[in-house]
Amino acid sequence: MTASVISAESIPGTGRAAQGAIELRQVSKHYGDVVAVDGLDLTVQPGEFVTLLGPSGSGKTTTMMMVAGFEEHTAGTVLIDGRPVDSLPPRDRNLGVVFQNYALFPHMSALENVEFALRMRKVPRAERRQRASDALERVGLGKMGGRKPRQLSGGQQQRVALARALVFNPAALLLDEPMAALDKRLREQMQEEIKTLQKSLGITVLFVTHDQDEAMAMSDRIVVMKDGKIVQSGPPEEVYNHPITDWVASFLGDTNLIPCTIVERNGEEAVVDLGGLGLARVRDRGASGENYAVSIRPEHLKFRTRATAGNGCAAALVSSTNLGATVRHRLTAGGHELQLRELSSDRGTRILPDEELWVGWDADKAQLLVLES
Amino acid sequence: MSNATLERPRPRGRSAPGSAEAAPRRRRSGWWLLLAPILAFDVVLFLTPLGKLVGASFADNAYQRVLEDPLVVRALVNTLTISLASTIVTVVLGYIIAMVLWRAGTVTRVILFAVVLLPFWTGILVKNFAWAVLLQDNGIVNAFLQGIGLTGAPIPLLHNRFAVIVGMVHCLLPYAVFPIFSSLTSIDDRLGLAARSLGAREGSVFRRITLPLSMPGISAAGLLVFIISTGFFITPVVMGGPGDMMIANQIDYYARQLTDFSGAAALAVILTVMVSILVAVYQRVLKAGGQHEDN
Numbered sequence: 001m002t003a004s005v006i007s008a009e010s011i012p013g014t015g016r017a018a019q020g021a022i023e024l025r026q027v028s029k030h031y032g033d034v035v036a037v038d039g040l041d042l043t044v045q046p047g048e049f050v051t052l053l054g055p056s057g058s059g060k061t062t063t064m065m066m067v068a069g070f071e072e073h074t075a076g077t078v079l080i081d082g083r084p085v086d087s088l089p090p091r092d093r094n095l096g097v098v099f100q101n102y103a104l105f106p107h108m109s110a111l112e113n114v115e116f117a118l119r120m121r122k123v124p125r126a127e128r129r130q131r132a133s134d135a136l137e138r139v140g141l142g143k144m145g146g147r148k149p150r151q152l153s154g155g156q157q158q159r160v161a162l163a164r165a166l167v168f169n170p171a172a173l174l175l176d177e178p179m180a181a182l183d184k185r186l187r188e189q190m191q192e193e194i195k196t197l198q199k200s201l202g203i204t205v206l207f208v209t210h211d212q213d214e215a216m217a218m219s220d221r222i223v224v225m226k227d228g229k230i231v232q233s234g235p236p237e238e239v240y241n242h243p244i245t246d247w248v249a250s251f252l253g254d255t256n257l258i259p260c261t262i263v264e265r266n267g268e269e270a271v272v273d274l275g276g277l278g279l280a281r282v283r284d285r286g287a288s289g290e291n292y293a294v295s296i297r298p299e300h301l302k303f304r305t306r307a308t309a310g311n312g313c314a315a316a317l318v319s320s321t322n323l324g325a326t327v328r329h330r331l332t333a334g335g336h337e338l339q340l341r342e343l344s345s346d347r348g349t350r351i352l353p354d355e356e357l358w359v360g361w362d363a364d365k366a367q368l369l370v371l372e373s
Numbered sequence: 374m375s376n377a378t379l380e381r382p383r384p385r386g387r388s389a390p391g392s393a394e395a396a397p398r399r400r401r402s403g404w405w406l407l408l409a410p411i412l413a414f415d416v417v418l419f420l421t422p423l424g425k426l427v428g429a430s431f432a433d434n435a436y437q438r439v440l441e442d443p444l445v446v447r448a449l450v451n452t453l454t455i456s457l458a459s460t461i462v463t464v465v466l467g468y469i470i471a472m473v474l475w476r477a478g479t480v481t482r483v484i485l486f487a488v489v490l491l492p493f494w495t496g497i498l499v500k501n502f503a504w505a506v507l508l509q510d511n512g513i514v515n516a517f518l519q520g521i522g523l524t525g526a527p528i529p530l531l532h533n534r535f536a537v538i539v540g541m542v543h544c545l546l547p548y549a550v551f552p553i554f555s556s557l558t559s560i561d562d563r564l565g566l567a568a569r570s571l572g573a574r575e576g577s578v579f580r581r582i583t584l585p586l587s588m589p590g591i592s593a594a595g596l597l598v599f600i601i602s603t604g605f606f607i608t609p610v611v612m613g614g615p616g617d618m619m620i621a622n623q624i625d626y627y628a629r630q631l632t633d634f635s636g637a638a639a640l641a642v643i644l645t646v647m648v649s650i651l652v653a654v655y656q657r658v659l660k661a662g663g664q665h666e667d668n
Contacts, residue, residue: 070566090569097570103563107585116581120572168572 019046019081020172020204022067027076029062029228036062038228039076044172044206049198051207051215054225055251060208063225064174067206069093080171091120096165100177102157104149110136110160111145117168135163139197155186162194172204179214191217212252216240224248241297242367244287249295249369256296256338259371270368276334280311282366289370298328298341300365304358312360317351333359430638439627439636439643447616448623452644455534455609455619456602459541463598464591466542467549471590472583474550475557493547501540501611508536508612536612541605548601549594556590557583592659596652603648620644
């Protein structure tokens, strides 16, 4: 059953099996003088889960729409499984699309929604019914086939949209902010379900979101976009821990940005002068710009004793806020304001107002980056 | 003791909610006053004359008299067939215009809206005579047809049923365009995108998505246009032939030529009852269609 839903069906007319490789070469989209997407190069490997992450207006949805064929790019080439699809209408691109509001057909039942693609492909009625109910079964809605979309909850509607996008064995799945309308708990559940489904089918996914947590939780690779360009691309941990600009660092979560000057660069590592905090050894990705800073995530700052070796400095506590699972401390050190986050369970004793504190961090958790602003 | 404690709160309890309820009741009691002007207006100017008319229709054996008149039967059949034809043509044309409006850019949309609304604001007599000028034997349409050699002699385009339907459709179009347009604009654009991504051609998108989802607009337009059609009076006179008279023309004939007011009243009641029955059947059929879709 697992194999039958996403069996190696060939792309119509090519005789080749659908692998699901997506490639964008120098793809641009201009609306008059406005550049929405600017010379994008992106390769998505077969079976890879790639997330386009960026704020609104970064061109991520436009990029996805160009892959789907709903928007025409003004320059460049889009290839699916090595074949240029620039002149193909959406119906011939063999891609499953899930929209932000699911775009389920309100006048059709869940089953009819899922059947739609098979009906368009002239699949005989009996086989169509069978494949559509199998797809609904797969997303856990086997008994809901007769319901209209308005009779389904948000989460159920999304499952129908997923089944509808998968039932015709598309080369890849394009998801445009599919979780935006769900509440937090359901969103996390659906993230896991989509990830599990994607792994079991081995299908390529191009995912669009502005939610960095969602991107972190689901992606094999995150492509961070800003102003129509790719700023940084890599596995979630790498992009999170080793951002190349302060903008990426801040967009992916809270961080401490400490302006610095470079003393010595040495491949993967650099020695920097952190002003009031002294010299420190940090990770370096070789990015160059005018001004530099070091980014240390709040959870990578630790309370230490002065004796412990490594990077560190004396600090004074400004405030502590208990956030439930974690505690956020605001500190001042060497004229900088720092944020330190630790698990509530790690905090045995209350910090006294006049207590002498020493904070430190591991060299590989401090990242040298370019200050954009 | 227990009796006393039980009873003591009672009068308080009775009086307190009583006085509390009195205030909202007093506030609520005047609601119908707001309806009074329109009620008075309706009773004096609409319901009373209507009642008098219905009463008059039962005098002098009027129903039997008018229904034995072959011209009346003919006019009734004309009314139904002309109205039905005009409704179908109007809804189809209106749908096309609404689709263009829906898909048009802002500038085109504004211009088209003006074109649709202009006849709406023009008197029906003006519109009908304008058509009469266009469609007459030496009118611009016949001149054009002869000019391109499609016909040697003028085609009779005026004073026939075709002309009546043309004149009526022109007047009725806005009533079809607006309900259909509003139902089209309520369709989420992404449904069309989704259908295309699932393999649908433009024709399938229209047939399976746009058309079914705009059915409420189509049925509203159909109903509105049909009801208005049955009351047309000027257009058959200006543009029709002797065989294209509708029921309103017969009412006029009975009232003014024959001064048979009970006959005219009977005709008016017959028209109203006939249209009401048709509307009820229409809505029943629509509802059944909707339920069928659900299954």
